[in-house]
Amino acid sequence: MSRVIAWLRNILTARSAYPHMDSKFDADLVNDPIFDGLRRFAELSSSPNSVPVHLLRQYTAGQRRAQGRRKWRLGSGALFGVIILLPSLAYAGVLPNSVARAVQKVFNVISVPIQIPSVTKTDGSPSKNPVETGGSAPTGSVQVPDQGLSQSEDGTSLLSPGQNSNDGNPESPESSSPKPLPESPESSSPKPLLGSVSGSISVDGSDGSDDAGSKLTGQSSTGLGATVGEPGTDNPEPSPSDSLSGIISGSSEGD
Amino acid sequence: MQVEDRENESFGLDALLKLAVNGDQTCFAELWRTCNPRLERFLYAQGATGDPPADDVASETWLHVVRDLPRFKGDFADFRSWLYQIARNRLIDTARTKARRPKATVDIDEMDPAYQFTASDGLADGVVNRDEVGKIIEKIKALPAAQSEVLMLRIIADLSVEETAKAMKKTPNAVRVLAHRALTSLREEIGVSE
Numbered sequence: 001m002s003r004v005i006a007w008l009r010n011i012l013t014a015r016s017a018y019p020h021m022d023s024k025f026d027a028d029l030v031n032d033p034i035f036d037g038l039r040r041f042a043e044l045s046s047s048p049n050s051v052p053v054h055l056l057r058q059y060t061a062g063q064r065r066a067q068g069r070r071k072w073r074l075g076s077g078a079l080f081g082v083i084i085l086l087p088s089l090a091y092a093g094v095l096p097n098s099v100a101r102a103v104q105k106v107f108n109v110i111s112v113p114i115q116i117p118s119v120t121k122t123d124g125s126p127s128k129n130p131v132e133t134g135g136s137a138p139t140g141s142v143q144v145p146d147q148g149l150s151q152s153e154d155g156t157s158l159l160s161p162g163q164n165s166n167d168g169n170p171e172s173p174e175s176s177s178p179k180p181l182p183e184s185p186e187s188s189s190p191k192p193l194l195g196s197v198s199g200s201i202s203v204d205g206s207d208g209s210d211d212a213g214s215k216l217t218g219q220s221s222t223g224l225g226a227t228v229g230e231p232g233t234d235n236p237e238p239s240p241s242d243s244l245s246g247i248i249s250g251s252s253e254g255d
Numbered sequence: 256m257q258v259e260d261r262e263n264e265s266f267g268l269d270a271l272l273k274l275a276v277n278g279d280q281t282c283f284a285e286l287w288r289t290c291n292p293r294l295e296r297f298l299y300a301q302g303a304t305g306d307p308p309a310d311d312v313a314s315e316t317w318l319h320v321v322r323d324l325p326r327f328k329g330d331f332a333d334f335r336s337w338l339y340q341i342a343r344n345r346l347i348d349t350a351r352t353k354a355r356r357p358k359a360t361v362d363i364d365e366m367d368p369a370y371q372f373t374a375s376d377g378l379a380d381g382v383v384n385r386d387e388v389g390k391i392i393e394k395i396k397a398l399p400a401a402q403s404e405v406l407m408l409r410i411i412a413d414l415s416v417e418e419t420a421k422a423m424k425k426t427p428n429a430v431r432v433l434a435h436r437a438l439t440s441l442r443e444e445i446g447v448s449e
Contacts, residue, residue, distance in 0.1 A: 026416050029434050034441060035410050037387040038395075042296050042411040051284045052314065059321040063278040066325030 268331040276327055283324075287317065290335065294342060297412045300392050301346055301404070312349055316342045336421035339412055343404070343422065394444055395437075402437035405430055 030039075087107060090100040268289065274282035291313060298316075299309035319341050327334065395403050401423070408419045416434075420427045 025431065025435070029438060030409060030413075032438065034438075034445065035391070035406075038300075038391050038410050041388045042293055042413065044292070044296075049288060051287045055287070055314065055317050055321060056280065056284070058318055059280065059283055059324070062321045062323075062325060066278075 272331050272334050276324055278325075283321075290338060291317070293412050294338065297339065297407055298342060298346065300395070300407050300411055302350070302396070307349060312342070312345050315345050319345070332415070332418050333421070335412075335414060336418045339408060339414065339418075339422040340424075394441060397444075398437050398440055402433050402440070405433040406437050406441075409434060 086095075086103050089095050090103040093100070095103065268286075271282050271286055271289075275286045294316065295309045295313045298312045316338065320338060327337070329337070395406050397403075398406070404423065405419060408414045408422060409416075414422060416427045416430050420430045423430065425433075
C-alpha cells in the first residue's frame with residue numbers, strides 16, 4: 001500500500017521534480033544572468049547593412065528558375081487537359097471540321113490493334129495463322145473411328161488408346177501436346193519437321209480401307225508449319241512454301 | 256504588452272517573408288538584415304572562426320536559402336528553424352572538410368578562443384566585455400555538443416524551444432532537458448548557485 005502511495009506521489013510531483021520540462025523554464029533560461037554578456041553580444045548590429053551583390057544575383061536567378069518551373073508545370077497541365085478534351089470536343093462537334101478530322105486521324109492511328117509480325121508467305125495464299133486471321137486455334141481434338149483405329153496404314157501406332165478420352169475436352173493440355181510421329185523404316189529421306197507439331201490429328205476412313213487418309217492439322221510450336229507425309233510414301237522434299245504453311249496437311253496414299 | 260509587440264512583429268515578419276518568397280527583392284534584403292547578424296554570431300560562437308570565417312559560412316547558408324526560397328512554405332518561425340538547420344549543416348560540412356585537410360602549422364587562433372574573439376573582425380566593439388563573452392563561449396563550447404548547440408540556438412540565435420527543436424530535429428522536451436543540463440553544468444563550472 002505504501003508503495004502505491006509513493007508511486008502516486010511520484011507521479012503527482014513529477015512536474016515539480018522536473019521544472020525544466022515546464023514551459024515557464026524556457027524564459028528563465030534565456031534571462032539567466034549567466035548569459036547577460038552573450039545576449040548583448042548577440043544583439044549587436046555589426047555586419048554590413050546591405051545584402052551582398054552575389055546573393056542578390058542568386059536570389060534573382062532563383063526566382064527566375066522558379067517562374068520557369070511554374071510556367072512549365074502550367075503548360076504541361078494545360079497540354080494534358082487539351083489532349084484529354086480533344087476527342088470529346090471533336091465528337092461534340094465543337095471543333096472545326098478540319099481539326100476534328102485531324103483528331104479522328106490521330107485516334108485512328110492510336111487505336112489500331114497491335115499486330116503480331118507474321119512470316120511472309122511466298123505462294124501468296126492467305127495466312128492460316130489464327131492469330132492473324134482472327135480465327136480460333138486448332139482445338140486439338142483427336143477424332144478416331146469407332147473401331148479404335150489408331151494405326152496408320154503400315155500398322156505403326158499413331159495414337160495410344162488412352163488419348164481418345166480427351167474427346168470433347170478441347171482445352172485439355174494432353175490433347176494439344178506434341179504427339180510423337182512414327183519413324184518409318186521404309187522412308188528413304190528424313191521428313192523435315194520445323195518445330196514440334198501440336199494440334200488436331202484426324203484420321204479419316206472409318207472403314208479402315210487403304211484409301212483412308214490421315215490428316216494432320218496443327219501448328220508448329222515455332223509458328224511455322226511442316227508438311228508431314230504418310231510414312232512409307234515417297235514424300236518429295238518440302239518446298240519452302242510448304243514448310244511455311246500454317247497447316248500440316250497430308251493425305252494417305254496407298255502403296 | 257511584450258507578447259503583443261512580439262505578435263505584431265511576427266505578423267510583420269510573416270508578411271515580409273511571404274513577399275520575399277514571391278520574389279520581392281527589397282523584402283528579401285530586409286529579411287536578410289533581420290536574420291543575418293544573429294546567424295553570423297551563432298556561427299561564430301559555434302566555431303566558424305578564421306578558416307572559414309563566420310560570414311563565409313553565413314553566406315553559403317544564404318546561398319542555399321535563396322536557391323530553395325521560392326519553394327518554401329511556412330511562417331517566419333519555420334523560416335528561422337530552416338535557416339539555422341541549414342547553417343548547422345554547413346558548419347558540419349565545414350568541419351569535415353577542415354578535418355580532411357592536412358595542417359601545415361599550428362594556428363594560434365585555434366589554441367585560444369578568447370584570443371580569437373578579441374581578434375575577430377569587429378564583431379564586438381566595446382559594447383560588451385570581450386573577456387566575459389570569450390570566457391562564457393569557451394565554457395559553453397566545453398559542454399557536450401548537443402547541450403552547447405541548444406544554448407547557442409536559444410540565446411544567440413534567439414530561437415524558441417519549438418524552433419530549436421525543429422532546427423536540431425529533436426522534440427521540444429528533449430531540447431528542454433538538454434538546456435537544463437547545460438545550465439546546471441555551467442552553474443557548477445562557474446560556481447553560481449541557483
